[in-house]
Amino acid sequence: MITKTGQCLCGAVKFEAELKxxxxxxxHCGMCRRWTGGPMHAKDAEKLTVTAGxxxxxxxxxxxxxDRVSCGTCGSSLWYHLKKPEMFIVAVGTFDDQSDMVxxxxxxxxxxxxxxAFAGDLKQMTEAEVMAAFAPPEGAR
Amino acid sequence: MSDRRAGGCLCGAVRFSARLPEMEIExxxxxxxxxxxxxxxxxxxxxxxxxMTGEAAFSTYRASTxxERVFCGTCGSTLFWRMxxxxxxxxxxxxxxxxxxxxxxxEIFVDHRPGWLPHWEDASQSTEAEQMDIxxxxxxxxxx
Numbered sequence: 001m002i003t004k005t006g007q008c009l010c011g012a013v014k015f016e017a018e019l020k021x022x023x024x025x026x027x028h029c030g031m032c033r034r035w036t037g038g039p040m041h042a043k044d045a046e047k048l049t050v051t052a053g054x055x056x057x058x059x060x061x062x063x064x065x066x067d068r069v070s071c072g073t074c075g076s077s078l079w080y081h082l083k084k085p086e087m088f089i090v091a092v093g094t095f096d097d098q099s100d101m102v103x104x105x106x107x108x109x110x111x112x113x114x115x116x117a118f119a120g121d122l123k124q125m126t127e128a129e130v131m132a133a134f135a136p137p138e139g140a141r
Numbered sequence: 142m143s144d145r146r147a148g149g150c151l152c153g154a155v156r157f158s159a160r161l162p163e164m165e166i167e168x169x170x171x172x173x174x175x176x177x178x179x180x181x182x183x184x185x186x187x188x189x190x191x192x193m194t195g196e197a198a199f200s201t202y203r204a205s206t207x208x209e210r211v212f213c214g215t216c217g218s219t220l221f222w223r224m225x226x227x228x229x230x231x232x233x234x235x236x237x238x239x240x241x242x243x244x245x246x247x248e249i250f251v252d253h254r255p256g257w258l259p260h261w262e263d264a265s266q267s268t269e270a271e272q273m274d275i276x277x278x279x280x281x282x283x284x285x
Contacts, residue, residue, distance in 0.1 A: 009173055024257075034218055070217025093177075093255075115240060
């Protein structure tokens with residue numbers, strides 16, 4: 001397990017995230033692109049603890065299943081909060097030390113604009129593949 | 142080449158349209174942009190004749206004595222960086238409804254690019270020192 005400390009640009013929000021490993025993914029979905037201004041680079045945390053600035057958090061409910069949390073003071077994109085099962089997918093740019101992080105996958109690749117691409121051998125998934133992989137089983141919806 | 146495009150934030154509180162004088166995306170790798178976007182780089186396109194609605198939703202944050210970062214106070218979408226007291230000269234590319242034809246052609250603050258992000262093959266490369274020289278010259282010009 002890797003422990004990462006991080007904060008937003010203004011420093012109002014500070015957190016500690018426990019990660020299974022140093023790999024992370026890029027998301028090209030239209031919602032992430034509007035929210036962060038480009039692709040979102042994030043890692044699902046095994047555990048996320050807000051150590052300062054809980055009151056500065058701004059949460060926006062972007063779908064029935066998730067909300068997006070930013071700093072209300074400086075507007076930094078912090079994490080994507082999946083409601084059920086609860087999961088925090090934390091933006092890697094907010095980590096104090098990103099030096100060991102490795103981009104390993106890209107999701108919603110069919111929504112990536114043509115103007116940029118990431119080099120390297122990355123696992124790619126389309127929207128349909130992501131939805132199939134994460135959708136709850138029939139009957140549980 | 143020029144083109145007019147529309148765009149907006151995630152919740153739709155802020156909407157705009159602007160003329161794009163060039164089809165180039167500028168990528169900023171500075172540490173502030175990395176924290177602000179949650180990964181970065183900040184991918185932005187130059188805009189002219191910007192018409193915006195929903196400015197009441199703007200929130201601003203000043204991380205330097207010259208710049209200002211503007212985001213949507215409702216959904217937290219990253220909107221643009223601008224010089225203080227000046228209109229926005231760039232907007233984040235992710236806000237555009239249609240990003241076709243745009244490509245990353247300039248990378249700035251490349252000495253701050255995280256190790257996980259390779260550079261773009263045909264984009265110009267500029268370091269922090271080079272950008273700060275440009276900024277100093279600009280600020281000196283403003284003082285005159």
